[in-house]
Structure formats: structure tokens, C-alpha cells
Amino acid sequence: MAKTFADMVAEGRTVAPPISIDDAKAQLAAHPETVVVDVRQEGDAKGDGIPGSVNIPLGLLAIRADTKLPEQYRDGRLQDRSVPVITTCGPGGQAALAAKTLHDMGFTNVRVLDGGTVAWKAAGNAVE
Numbered sequence: 001m002a003k004t005f006a007d008m009v010a011e012g013r014t015v016a017p018p019i020s021i022d023d024a025k026a027q028l029a030a031h032p033e034t035v036v037v038d039v040r041q042e043g044d045a046k047g048d049g050i051p052g053s054v055n056i057p058l059g060l061l062a063i064r065a066d067t068k069l070p071e072q073y074r075d076g077r078l079q080d081r082s083v084p085v086i087t088t089c090g091p092g093g094q095a096a097l098a099a100k101t102l103h104d105m106g107f108t109n110v111r112v113l114d115g116g117t118v119a120w121k122a123a124g125n126a127v128e
Helices: 005-015 021-030 058-065 093-104 116-122
Strands: 035-038 085-088 110-113
Touching (some): 005 093, 021 110, 058 093, 085 093, 085 116, 110 116
Parallel strands (some): 085 110
8 A cells, every 4th residue: 555645754753753842952962962954955944943953855864874875975973873863854744754764774763853843943942
């Protein structure tokens, strides 16, 4: 049976449970090595991202997280499969797809920011 976007989001949230805004902020404070990956297209994330996040569009994530491709294609922050990762996007759906991708690639500590950057901003947090 073919999957819908909602099915794929649900799968992502199963393997990478959502993390609340408050818990994400606590994790970032306690574990500064946490990588926040914003998977929106570059133009959509510009000036509207979580401070310190890295923008890697969803379509490039598997390439940037690969450990076998030539170094110029990879992102060094995503080479250690045990690094804590929080994925985000606008409202959170694409972030769940990204989390599933990273999980499938062997990442062991991935969470999806509940509500994405929309919720982050609505809670009064800074963006850059």
C-alpha cells in the first residue's frame, strides 16, 4: 500500500519522538554538541532559524550525513552517529521525515522539534 505524507511523518515521529520547545532548550544548554538541523529550503529558513542551527534542505540531508561520499559533500557535524540531533522545519512535518532519514542512516539520538520553528517563534524564542 502506498504511503501518504502523514504516514511518513508518523513513522518519523515513531523512531524520533518529538521534543518540546522547553526540553529542546534544556538539551541545548546541557549538551552544546547537539546539532539542530533545519531542513527547510535555504530561502525559507533565511533569517527565521533557531540560533546556532544548520540549514540543510531535506533533499540534501542524506548526502550531507553520509560517511562514505567525498568529504566536500559531507557535513562534518553529521559524521558521528551518536551526536544528539534535533530536526526542525516550519511546522514540523518535514523535520519528521528528516529524523527518519537520519535514524535509517544509523543516528541513535534524534528528536523532532515539536511544532518546528513556528512553535519556537510562537513561544517567544529568538530566531536568526
